[in-house]
Amino acid sequence: AQSVTQPDIHITVSEGASLELRCNYSYGATPYLFWYVQSPGQGLQLLLKYFSGDTLVQGIKGFEAEFKRSQSSFNLRKPSVHWSDAAEYFCAVGAGGSARQLTFGSGTQLTVLP
């Protein structure tokens, strides 16, 4: 069975600074990988996903993520954070194409300082 770890429970950055959120997964083959974002009291929105091809994936809102097989990682990055990026971010890993097989990480809460 797959598993996913988000080592950072809470991250604080200043507006305009760069951001990297960590995600490590455990799975024997190449997994489906996702990053979702959740604003307070809301549902989740997909930022980006990866299964194959170019290991650097571009998403919405200026986010990108890089798949590194050797490190079993799928870290999320953004070069310049905006105050509106404050939210909780979830990494998810799937063994197959169906969401039935998804495992979500415990999330990273992002605070953005003015």
Next chain:
Amino acid sequence: DGGITQSPKYLFRKEGQNVTLSCEQNLNHDAMYWYRQDPGQGLRLIYYSQIVNDFQKGDIAEGYSVSREKKESFPLTVTSAQKNPTAFYLCASGQRREAVGEKLFFGSGTQLSVL
């Protein structure tokens, strides 16, 4: 606007009571899902349905029940057998595309609390 609507936004349950959370989608998606979210934890799958009149248990189905009589609707009942029902409940729908993985669309959630 296409999307998923969950209601109510807040719900309170008394001891021994069953309560039902509503989830409706107009995205024409075949698959629908119910997740439970507790503070500091990821989402955990309660039930899912990939087609009308069929549904399957997820990882934490005990104390919950669902129905899927219409493609658009997937209500979740939290029964009195669920001893710790306080949580944020999220409904999602998706259309599976094997090559790129299923993208989930989420509702805005229902916060259930016990009185």
